[in-house]
Amino acid sequence: MMTVESTARTTEPAVGQGRVSGTEPRKPRRRGQRRERPNIGAGIGAGLWFVIVAVPVYFLLATSLRGQGDYLGEGPLSLPTGLTLDNYVRVFEVGFANFLLNSLIVATGAICLVLAVALPAAFAIVRSQNRFVRATFSLFLLGLAVPAQAVIIPIYLIITRLNLYDSLTAIILPTAAFALPISILVLTSSLRDVPRELYEAMAIDGAKVSQTFLQLVLPLSRSGIVTVAIFVGLQAWNNFIFPLVLTQSQETRVLPLGLWEFQTQYGTDVPGLMAAVVLSALPIFALYLFGRRHLLGGLAAGFGK
Amino acid sequence: MRYMSRPHLIGSAALALVVGATSACGTSGPGEESGGGSEGGLEVWALEDATVNPIVQQGIEQFNESSDVSAELTTYVNDAYKQKLQVAMGSPNAPDVFFNWGGGNLAQYVNSDQVVNLSPYMEDDPELRESFLPSVLDVAEIDGEYYGVPMLGVQPIVLFYNKQVFEDAGIEPPETYADLLDAIDTFKEQDIIPVSLAGAQGWTELMWLEYLTDRLGGKGVFDAIAAGEEGSWQDPALLEALSMCRDLAERGAFGSNFSSIDYDNGSASSLLASGKAAMMLMGTWELGTQTDRNPEFVESGNFAYTDFPTMEDGEGEPNAIVGNPSNYFSINSDTENEEAAVDFLTNTVTSDQYVEGLIEAGQVPAVEGIEDQFSSSDTPEFSEFTYNLVSDAPSFTQSWDQAVDPATAEAMLTNLQQVFLGDTTPEEFGEAMEQQR
Amino acid sequence: MSQAARVERPGILWAAPALVFFGLFGLGPVVVVAYLSFTQWNGLETPVWVGMENWQALPGDPNVGHGLLISLGLTSLCWLTQTPLAIMFGAWAAGKQRIRAVASAIFFLPLLLSTAAIALIWRALLDPNFGLAPDIGPFMGLPNGNFLGNGSIALYVIAFVILWQFLPFHMLLYQAAARDIPRNFYEAAEIDGASRLQQFFSITVPQLRNTIIASSILIIVNSMTFFETVLLLTNGGPGTATRILPLHMYFRGFSGFEMGYASAIAVVLVAVGTTLSLLIVRITGYSKMTSQREGA
Secondary structure, three states, rough: HHHHHHHHHHHHHHHHHHHHHOOOOOOOOOOOOOOOOOHHHHHHHHHHHHHHHHHHHHHHHHHHHOOHHHHHHOOOOOOHHHHHHOHHHHHOOHHHHHHHHHHHHHHHHHHHHHHHHHHHHHHHHOOOOOOOHHHHHHHHHHHHHOOOOHHHHHHHHHHHHHOOOOOHHHHHHHHHHHHHHHHHHHHHHHHOOOHHHHHHHHHHHHOHHHHHHHHHHHHHHHHHHHHHHHHHHHHHHHHHHHHHOOOHHHHHHOHHHHHHHHHHHOOOOHHHHHHHHHHHHHHHHHHHOOHHHHHHHHHHOOOOO | HHHHHHHHHHHHHHHHHHHHHHHHHHOOOOOOOOOOOOOOOOEEEEOOOOOOOHHHHHHHHHHHHHOOOEEHHHHEEHHHHHHHHHHHHOOOOOOOOEEEEHHHHHHHHHHOOOOOOHHHHHOHHHHHHHOHHHHHHHEEOOEEEEOOOOOEEEEEEEEEEEEEHHHHHHHOOOOOOHHHHHHHHHHOOOOOEOOOOOOOHHHHHHHHHHHHHHHHHHHHHHHHHHOEEEEEEHHHHHHHHHHHHHHHHHHHHOOHHHHHHHOOOOHHHHHHOOOEEEEHHHHHHHHHHHHOOHHHHHHHHOEEEEOOEEEEEEEEEOOOEEOOOOOOEEEOOOOOOHHHHHHHHHHHHOOOOHHHHHHHOOOOOEEEOOHHHHHHHHHHHHHHHHHHHHHOOOOOEEEEHHHHHHHHHHHHHHHHHHHOOOOHHHHHHHHHHHHOO | HHHHHHOOOOOOOOOOHHHHHHHHHHHHHHHHHHHHHHHOOOOOOOOEEOOOHHHHHEEEEEEEEHHHHHHHHEEEEHHHHHEEEEEEEEHHOOOHHHHHHHHHHHHOHHHOHHHHHHHHHHHHHHHOOOOHHHHHHHHHOOOOOOOOOOOOOOOHHHHHHHHHHHHHHHHHHHHHHHHHHOHHHHHHHHHHHOOOOHHHHHHHHHHHHHHHHHHHHHHHHHHHHHEEEEEEEOOOOOOOOOHHHHHHHHHHHHOOOOOOHHHHHHHHHHHHHHHHHHHHHHHHHHHHHHHHHHHO
């Protein structure tokens, strides 16, 4: 109750203040309002949210860098007295590198699998005149509404019957399947932007369908492919329930599960846990720094407008 | 509008599914290459336990030296283990030898024909059978046949307390239930949590119910439940024990935030060690947990223990105990190396070296005639206390969540948590569990 | 059409791998789960057909009704908190000042963390004995900092953590959409003397309509993945206070090993999820939007 009310409180008056911002300057108008239309109400709300986001992030980073005794003694938000990388070292000692590698394999596998089946399918859906093929688009859209954990029991059944239980493949297959609908949505919409004339030009040159696919569709859907790759990669990277139910051993443990195990085994070692969390986010953070636009596209896949 | 063609769409979906389903079945057929476990070796699964794992590991190494089949140990944390085992036993990735709790936990695998019957081997070697404490071995007896051997020490549930906290408060550890209530009130006044309870995990609350029921109504109350007798979940003693649990919670015995405290991550144990809490009802494995997580607490001598308080007007025996009689190793019937697995069970687990190792680690093996050997233990007093507790006890009731089938256990723990929170009355608990039965 | 007909078109084979694969791991399980719901299966042996037994047991299970109710409650709570905040911050962040760009970058940070990571951070922060909870609890009327162990507020705490995790994502959608609103709309409104609030409701919100629909659908579809957050934060507790329906299914299936019964719950989940999504699609006319695009 508390939390929801408090966030609601910060927003509702904030909008109201926006209206009377000229007459009630509770906060100094220091933000570049001369260039842009001022919006103090939303600004205050954003400021509050800034704190709500920043405090846990600070907690995460600071805790990961402080000693265990320091954490229990000084309280969670104090400035760490002595910075140490011991926590990070300890995390690697319990097999973190292996989790990281497994997650990378799963993400790569899922991306390749999705692209391999989704690209031709999207091409067929956009270009085929067969009603059945075009109708499959609706079938995939329907798949959007199927929640993954509602079918975890049959997936478990299928995976064990295929003798895939406790393998990385067992994670890749359902992860890719559940990323397929949005991937196809993204790829079809990017293919629909290809002018009909280009296909016709290819046809006049006597190109086969496969040549059209390789020489026209692939290059022109490059941005869609990047978006899908990032979207699928994130899904695979963060997925929890498939590895939870479909794998068991240390050898097949992926990052999110590794974090959880770390928590139950070294529960009161919060600094170590936070170091593990930071490490698990680093690859995504690197992606964010070097390909922000693509990452955002991958996150918002298919829902830009 | 694409949505007009929906019937057509569903037809095509069904087609795709049929294709999918048949291809799934086509490649199925469990155990095409190997029945279970690792090929040409023994995969041994056990619960993660920093104190005990090295001993099992040592036993395995010893076994590997003399056998041409090599065994390998894999360990999992508590809550995850049962699920992992259940899931794995249905698959070709099952272990050859697996750690279990005996009772209902083992019975479900026995009923699925997944466990090797050890009785014939015991008939061939009567000494083997006689080397274990009978009350403990009996927990692995299902329908008159033995399916497991005790591989760990006995683990009764006892009342742990922080000696320093009691001394500071100027009171003695409780001997009777009335003493316990007094102590609770004393600690409450001093802003100390009287009893550390990991209420986020229902099995810690179950320990209270088990003891209170046993003290109030005797062993028979749960025996009736385990036998599935009608109305057994509505036994007056059980209902009264439930309301006592609820009274304790309302009295503030467990502090105000017990429902968010966890055992697996060490919070509950840290409360006791840090003196924020005075007592804790837990299995004897708590010594291992504390040695691992709060060694200075154990070294200081403030880590203390006593029997569960007696109840003046209860019908139960005052020195009856509940807990885990032991843990057991059983053999997956799909194993390719049954003989080696039996060899591992019969020779390794009873070897002097293994028993000695358990004792040194503070365990109390379920083995006859070892009263004199506890001097090698790091904590001889605690080991002797435990051994005497078990040998003097007229009955040793297995933890209920292990003794009943998993579905009942799941429902029981869920309903019990609600009783502790005051969301459910004892009567509602009884009704809900009767329905489950 | 006649001209286009000469162009060679890709046939069914191109879509076949995706169809078979999606059939096997996406839609196939829906049919299998429906079948399993009529069986008794403990995960070990072969499922045994028991007819309607599981379905008859459903109404008598208080946790099913309760779970469904709090699942829907949690979904509504998430929609009610995320949508207005995301629109407001999204519109705000669409502005050009540098401070907004910097703030958005910070807002974005939770998106870099996995659900498991976020749940673990908040669990550590909300630990009533060793976290931040005992320090902030008193300011919020919880002197003992028992955020996750208090049955009447745990669900709201979960909704808050979910808000923390997903707000940046929805904000991002609105930010992008708000940037596309033609500036002269506002200029014209300004000349007419419309206040900021009037502009917000008469221009910004209607222009964001499609984004609101898309974002709402995502919240509802995603609400099924709240499972992980709840599992890791409260494990459904205290008691059953936060035992949402997917979690109840998970416990019955993978702790109680009543896979058949759990499958019946799963069918309910699929039905509710699909119905909600289709309902929104119908009500909002989102299908027209997509089919228009499709017809291109």
